[in-house]
Amino acid sequence: MLYFSKLRIILVSLVTLFLVFIASSNFFDSENSLISKRINLGLDLQGGSYLLLEIDNGPIEIQKLQYTTTFIRNYLKDKKVIFTDLRIEDKSIFFNTTEKDIKIIESFFIDKESEINPYYNQYKSHQFDLTIIKNEFKLTLSKYGLIDIKTSSQDQAIEIVRRRVDEVGTNEPNILKRGNNRILVELPGLDDPMRIKSLLGKTANLTFRFVTKKSNDTFGVETLQFEDGANEALVSKRIILNGENLLDAQPQMNNQTNETVVSFTLDRVGAKRFGKATRNGIGKQLAIVLDGKIVSAPVIRDAILSGSGQISGNFTFQSATDLALLLRSGALPAPLNIIEERTVGPDLGQDSINAGVFALLIGFLLVIIFMFIKYKIFGLIANVTLLVNLFLLVGILTIFEATLTLPGIAGIILTVGMAVDANVLIFERIKEEFKSEKNNIIAFDTGYIKSRTAILDANVTTLIAAIILFFMGSGPVKGFSVTLAVGIFTTLFSVYFIARMLTSFYVVKNKEKVDLI
Amino acid sequence: MINFNKFYKLFNIISACLIVISILLLFFKGLNFGVDFKGGTLIELRANDKKINVISLRDSFNNMNLGNINVKKFGNENDFLIKIEKKDRSASSIEVIKKNLSDNLSASFNFRRVENVGPKVSSELLKSGIIAIVLSLAAMLFYIWIRFEWQFSLGAILALFHDVIVTLGLFSLFALEINLSIVAAVLTIVGYSMNDTVVIYDRVRENLKKFSEIKIFELTNISINETLSRTIITSVTTLLALISIYLFGGEVLKGFSLAMIMGVIFGTYSSIYIANPILVKLRVSQKTILKEDNE
Numbered sequence: 001m002l003y004f005s006k007l008r009i010i011l012v013s014l015v016t017l018f019l020v021f022i023a024s025s026n027f028f029d030s031e032n033s034l035i036s037k038r039i040n041l042g043l044d045l046q047g048g049s050y051l052l053l054e055i056d057n058g059p060i061e062i063q064k065l066q067y068t069t070t071f072i073r074n075y076l077k078d079k080k081v082i083f084t085d086l087r088i089e090d091k092s093i094f095f096n097t098t099e100k101d102i103k104i105i106e107s108f109f110i111d112k113e114s115e116i117n118p119y120y121n122q123y124k125s126h127q128f129d130l131t132i133i134k135n136e137f138k139l140t141l142s143k144y145g146l147i148d149i150k151t152s153s154q155d156q157a158i159e160i161v162r163r164r165v166d167e168v169g170t171n172e173p174n175i176l177k178r179g180n181n182r183i184l185v186e187l188p189g190l191d192d193p194m195r196i197k198s199l200l201g202k203t204a205n206l207t208f209r210f211v212t213k214k215s216n217d218t219f220g221v222e223t224l225q226f227e228d229g230a231n232e233a234l235v236s237k238r239i240i241l242n243g244e245n246l247l248d249a250q251p252q253m254n255n256q257t258n259e260t261v262v263s264f265t266l267d268r269v270g271a272k273r274f275g276k277a278t279r280n281g282i283g284k285q286l287a288i289v290l291d292g293k294i295v296s297a298p299v300i301r302d303a304i305l306s307g308s309g310q311i312s313g314n315f316t317f318q319s320a321t322d323l324a325l326l327l328r329s330g331a332l333p334a335p336l337n338i339i340e341e342r343t344v345g346p347d348l349g350q351d352s353i354n355a356g357v358f359a360l361l362i363g364f365l366l367v368i369i370f371m372f373i374k375y376k377i378f379g380l381i382a383n384v385t386l387l388v389n390l391f392l393l394v395g396i397l398t399i400f401e402a403t404l405t406l407p408g409i410a411g412i413i414l415t416v417g418m419a420v421d422a423n424v425l426i427f428e429r430i431k432e433e434f435k436s437e438k439n440n441i442i443a444f445d446t447g448y449i450k451s452r453t454a455i456l457d458a459n460v461t462t463l464i465a466a467i468i469l470f471f472m473g474s475g476p477v478k479g480f481s482v483t484l485a486v487g488i489f490t491t492l493f494s495v496y497f498i499a500r501m502l503t504s505f506y507v508v509k510n511k512e513k514v515d516l517i
Numbered sequence: 518m519i520n521f522n523k524f525y526k527l528f529n530i531i532s533a534c535l536i537v538i539s540i541l542l543l544f545f546k547g548l549n550f551g552v553d554f555k556g557g558t559l560i561e562l563r564a565n566d567k568k569i570n571v572i573s574l575r576d577s578f579n580n581m582n583l584g585n586i587n588v589k590k591f592g593n594e595n596d597f598l599i600k601i602e603k604k605d606r607s608a609s610s611i612e613v614i615k616k617n618l619s620d621n622l623s624a625s626f627n628f629r630r631v632e633n634v635g636p637k638v639s640s641e642l643l644k645s646g647i648i649a650i651v652l653s654l655a656a657m658l659f660y661i662w663i664r665f666e667w668q669f670s671l672g673a674i675l676a677l678f679h680d681v682i683v684t685l686g687l688f689s690l691f692a693l694e695i696n697l698s699i700v701a702a703v704l705t706i707v708g709y710s711m712n713d714t715v716v717i718y719d720r721v722r723e724n725l726k727k728f729s730e731i732k733i734f735e736l737t738n739i740s741i742n743e744t745l746s747r748t749i750i751t752s753v754t755t756l757l758a759l760i761s762i763y764l765f766g767g768e769v770l771k772g773f774s775l776a777m778i779m780g781v782i783f784g785t786y787s788s789i790y791i792a793n794p795i796l797v798k799l800r801v802s803q804k805t806i807l808k809e810d811n812e
Contacts, residue, residue, distance in 0.1 A: 054637075194611070339634075339637055340635060341632070348561065348629035410766065410770050410773060414762075417754050458712040460660065461715060468656060469649060
């Protein structure tokens with residue numbers, strides 16, 4: 001029936017006006033408009049950096065194995081069972097035992113209350129998988145043990161990344177987890193990510209250790225290079241202080257030497273330990289080690305009891321500022337690698353917007369001219385519908401504060417091209433109906449009804465493609481799928497409510513006219 | 518009425534040839550994968566000096582020993598696109614490249630876009646791209662199977678397969694770059710081609726119910742003709758929109774819109790000359806669709 005109830009007319013008009021209003025708020029300053037919602041521009045349009053970081057969990061796994069090995073050694077000694085040849089090989093812990101102790105030791109590991117091999121209730125799995133071959137025990141991190149390590153290192157790392165990015169002070173950064181070992185960092189408006197990249201690339205593991213001459217130190221020793229790469233020194237493995245004891249760090253000018261230094265303040269525990277170590281170690285060299293390299297190794301002249309000190313090294317003001325920032329934000333649990341980087345300068349983004357909007361205008365113009373020539377008054381109706389459709393699409397994207405990307409703009413233009421399809425299907429069907437039906441109203445009605453299945457099927461298939469694209473696609477392509485999918489719904493709405501209403505008004509008014517379409 | 522069915526055989530042979538040639542091209546020549554799928558670095562730069570050209574840039578980059586390099590003009594007079602197939606990721610950073618470049622050529626450069634994709638990410642992107650295309654083909658197959666009969670489903674999928682393969686074949690032939698947006702384009706082609714096929718199929722089904730005495734060979738022809746004006750008008754409006762993206766939408770969207778333009782043309786062709794002859798081959802008749810209604 002070509003009849004529309006008053007209620008329906010009012011509802012459709014209200015929805016349309018509402019969305020057009022929302023859509024138009026994108027074109028005015030936010031202070032003057034009532035609605036603060038806006039379409040977000042993707043990084044490819046507003047410029048900015050996209051960084052995908054992967055956490056290198058290898059070192060953490062090894063740490064975990066070392067820690068567990070020590071724990072097992074003490075535990076088994078405590079339980080007075082016999083074990084020999086406790087070692088780490090191929091990311092597994094091995095040890096041997098005697099025939100009679102196998103059962104007892106096995107129970108230590110497979111018990112649900114096990115202290116040395118924690119049981120995860122939610123995964124129904126232990127931290128380590130146990131295999132026993134003859135007298136040899138082999139412990140390997142289980143699937144869930146690995147997941148546990150990964151998620152906890154990801155949780156820590158994302159926190160540190162957030163702090164470091166915040167300290168640099170970029171506007172509205174977006175920091176998200178990806179999988180269980182990746183972190184996505186989006187930095188809108190940042191066209192030179194060099195500083196952030198170098199900040200995120202450092203683990204910032206700070207330790208204070210004594211330089212030693214004897215290679216038989218009880219804690220073990222290692223040879224470390226200085227930052228300049230020219231010298232090296234033998235350093236004890238005993239850690240006097242590490243970054244966790246730091247309360248604050250700031251870059252500073254040392255007035256006496258005219259050098260840039262990083263001054264730091266220690267917490268109470270740190271201050272105590274530092275005081276004790278410096279009192280006992282007067283005359284010794286204290287190496288300040290950052291990520292395995294010696295920054296400097298000053299000679300201790302006095303006991304430092306105040307809990308504050310300075311790190312000198314060949315700093316520029318910038319590098320001192322960065323080091324202070326890294327020390328303040330804390331150490332990453334594991335190194336991060338940048339595995340994907342996309343940066344778009346702001347001027348290219350603006351160029352893309354201009355080109356996209358221009359293409360949209362031209363495409364729209366071509367389509368409406370074509371439709372008008374082809375269908376005259378009904379072409380006009382289709383064109384009005386198309387215009388409203390565009391506003392509806394933009395309005396809905398605004399409500400959801402969707403992100404518009406360059407492919408997203410292409411999606412809108414494509415919607416313009418394909419949106420007329422539904423109207424064309426209907427109009428062509430009506431034309432056919434006129435061959436056998438002389439009554440205008442009935443011909444229009446039948447045309448609408450008979451074309452419905454084709455329109456439905458055609459749009460559902462496109463929607464399927466858009467949905468799959470949304471779930472499988474990444475970044476900009478996702479934006480395309482969103483506009484495509486929303487475009488399908490707005491098209492159906494505008495064709496079946498707006499265009500149909502306008503058509504029915506016209507047809508009812510001209511029911512006697514011949515060759516209506 | 519145009520006798521489309523007169524050319525079923527001829528175009529079937531042509532389509533088969535196109536598919537075979539495309540597969541051979543894909544197999545032997547392969548696709549020109551961009552950094553998204555192959556890994557490496559892409560730099561779009563704008564030189565602030567008119568003297569800079571492709572040759573001087575290429576020389577300068579070659580001096581940096583970055584491995585395989587591809588330099589080409591990109592849109593504007595002074596815009597260039599550089600692709601570096603970097604094997605060793607740590608070899609040199611963007612900052613070093615930028616400095617070397619301005620020292621070498623004594624000009625300043627604006628790096629408008631930098632994309633750096635590691636080998637792990639690129640292989641994942643490729644995998645998810647292929648999965649997306651296969652998944653969408655499967656989903657459509659399923660949808661058509663539910664809405665129509667399996668014969669229709671088969672016809673539609675073969676038509677889709679043809680469109681995707683031939684479009685990729687052309688990309689291979691002209692060594693056009695395959696990147697993330699091309700995957701989006703291919704999926705949209707899949708949607709569009711399906712759209713077109715479904716409209717004709719819908720009419721075939723309607724006519725099958727109406728005329729029991731007309732053979733499917735004739736029936737497909739009638740249905741194609743009845744929906745022909747719609748097919749043409751929609752293709753034209755879609756192409757108008759796409760051509761305007763191709764011409765004015767900027768360099769980044771060129772590949773995307775080109776793939777779509779090819780896809781729309783093939784999609785329109787395949788709905789007529791692949792989807793329909795399949796119905797003829799499978800001897801679809803009134804019984805095929807009435808069976809369902811009786812069950």
